[in-house]
Amino acid sequence: MIILLIFFALLLIGIPIFMVLGISGISYIFASGNLPLLETAPQRLFSANINFSLLAIPLFILAGELMNHGGITKRLIKFAQVLVGHFRGGLAYVNVVTNTFLASILGSSLAQTAMMSRIMVPAMEKEGYKREFSTATTAAAAMMGPIIPPSMTFIIYSVIAETSIGTMFLAGIVPGILMGISFVGLIAYFGYTMSFPKTERSTFSEIITAFVQVFPALSVPIVIVGGIILGIFTATESAAFACLIALLAGLVFYRELKKKELPKVFLEAGVTTAIVTILISMAKLFGLTLTFERIPQMITEWMVSVTDNPLFFLLLINVFLLLVGMVMDGIAALIILAPILIPAAVTYDINLIHFGVLFCINIVIGSLTPPVGSGLFVAASTAEVKIEKLVRSLAPFLVAVVIVLLIVTYFPELIMFIPNLAK
Amino acid sequence: MAVLKKISDGIYKLEAVVISLAILIIFVSLTLSVIFRYFLDNPLEWSSELSLYGLAWTTFIGASITIKRQQSAAVTMVYEKVPEKVQKGLKVFIQLVVVCFAAYMFYISFGWITQPTISSQKSLGMEIPLFYPYLCVPIGFLFMTIHSLYLLLDSIRTSKRDNL
Amino acid sequence: QGGADNGGSEAKSVKLKISTNVPPGHIWTQTVNKFKEDVEKQTDGRITVEVFPSSQLGGTNDVVQMLNSGSVDYAVIPTAFLTSSYPDLNAWFMPFLFEDMEDAMKMRGTDESKELLKVFAKDQNFKGVDWLFTGNHSILMKNGKMDSPEDFKGKKIRAPGTQAITDLYNALGASAVSMPLTEVYSALKTGVVDGINASVNSIASQKYHEIANDFTLLNQTAFNAVVLQSNSTNKKLSDSDLELINNAMKSAVDWGNDEAITELEENMKKVKKTDLNIHKVEDIKPFLSVKDEIYQKYSEQSDIIKAFIEKAQD
């Protein structure tokens, strides 16, 4: 109990989360009197990282950084523009479509939000869209980032749940596309009621030129999904190939990536990785508290005493995670909560892949719900919009994602469709 | 103070090199691993282990960089809401906690790695002494201690100066 | 605290912690559960035992460290994970040394296998106390019977990183691929690897028969775990308590190994009912030269292994 108080007090005053986890873990060891555990703490921190699946994290981050430095974002936008720009609300669709493409290359929604807000929001504003609507569209569409593979959130869930990353990746495709469809539906509705602008239809040769320009980028998802299904590599190794393509595209094809920039790109990929993996390390130390105190078992027993219906359990979990998502979000929430909730899901005989996709959709929703949401903060600060205004514009998008969440909660087949296809 | 800043900045430069190299190693060895297994039918035995040790070094040295650059994930909801004066005091307190934790972790990880029982542990694939990959833990916390000590003294100085 | 005091003058209550790397349903975890029941019953709950299955306390190196510091009392660790630090343990992975699991179990009580339990004592604060078995490893391939060395040429087979097992595959012209368990199912399904080291039990529990066609009962190596006990445990127990838990562990392991035989038979029945083609290998003559080559290498390397091989061949 005291450990929990320490935990929340340190968390709230703004101590780095990885240290909060570490301090709570160490305090527990002292409180429990099992002092020899202190000697083993560093060992535990180290081995938390010795997990082959985690290698996908630096590599997908690196691929994203290389793509970004290589000038891929603007080419993807151009491509989306020639495809869907001529509809009413054209640029809003361009935003969603570009975000879908980016989602299939990048592993995190925050990077995606930052990249897209910088370019899309000014462009949309110039064409007469309200800035908060433009920002909301961008931030919402970036939620597809961690659901459409590759996904850092999925990788971390897989590591905790001991599920296959490849299967998780395949399971994310349908829910990710459903999210995209729901956004397109919303924009169509707004476009009709608010008479959004549209641009000229592109010629066929413009479409071809734009396609050739983005081909290397679009080959990344093909290589990842194709390589996994054909058995050329595991999901982790596919990340290395995504980097290889990004490197070649940036250096040879687009020629925007400078060789002397590479060490800096590698450094930033490493630091972004460490922000996540040190959390995983410290969570392993903190996890001793949970294991020795049998917290997951207690939660499970309590859950089972409340309901024996798996569907009702999943609804409860959704509500719980949506509430948690308001005040805590992203990878940290996943790393802290997944080890506690997964054992309960197992007792209800819920497929851990299904559970994982639901968990991660909740996590991305949390990143955009007030008062605390990292996606919210990134979008608001890059686009210079007041958070209150942004939240109001975001509301319909969030409702749409919650509806998608409920649909895939009730129909696990939608999630398991593609993984089963690969059998 | 000036000396401490110099040391901390020097360490940061070293850290940047280590991290870039570690990421390069992960990238190259996993790419080679696929090429050798799938295209050359001759799987490498060392690649996954070497990349894992690269990741461990990335984690602990990278964590030290996030302290230096003050960019580790944190909950800033309360911090941003309190008056500026309280913020300054809070900042000193946060840095103090960070120094103490980093120093304590350095202390226990130094004790851990110098245990005689560590020296007999060898890695499963490359059969190298695990001592070398393990080193990233004490070194990471040592660097973290130095960075955060500088930041603590710096935050004390600024809060004193502003109060004058 | 009431309870039977088995001869000691003071009846201290003690809590023992045990770690296993396998899930609660696995025979190795059931064995330590049996130990828990017996000990708690015999001492009327004065000595309590907490079991942490599924690597809840961490991986091999974490648990080894916890044994050293005394924060766990017992651990069940697959022998294959310890061979890099204790090369003598490769003895268990000498190819074609045992016909089947029961044959390997015959080594359990021998002086030669007791020598192997002593290899930790030199530099660690724990000791080996016993061996727990599970089905011998054979070869499960996506496609293809594997009853001669030629069948192995160029094949990629997922196997534990144990040196002796890697040596066997290299000598056969195949290669041993290391891969986390979570990726094995999809890797075998898609063909990242051609086959895997597998026992009848692992096929039954991981449902590998859904994605692979041929299982060759080569029984190429034994597969077991070593039960380790922290030396710190001695210090917190009276002599009589120590004797009590040592006896309880021995009879739990007796029980566990008996159960393993029954379980293997039942899983064999289950696996036979699936579409998997099961190939029995009557004659391992084609493998003799490879086998001799490896025996010679390891016998030269270690007298303990040499004696172990000789005893097992008797």
Ligand code: NA
């Ligand atoms: Na993605």
Ligand code: NA
């Ligand atoms: Na939120």
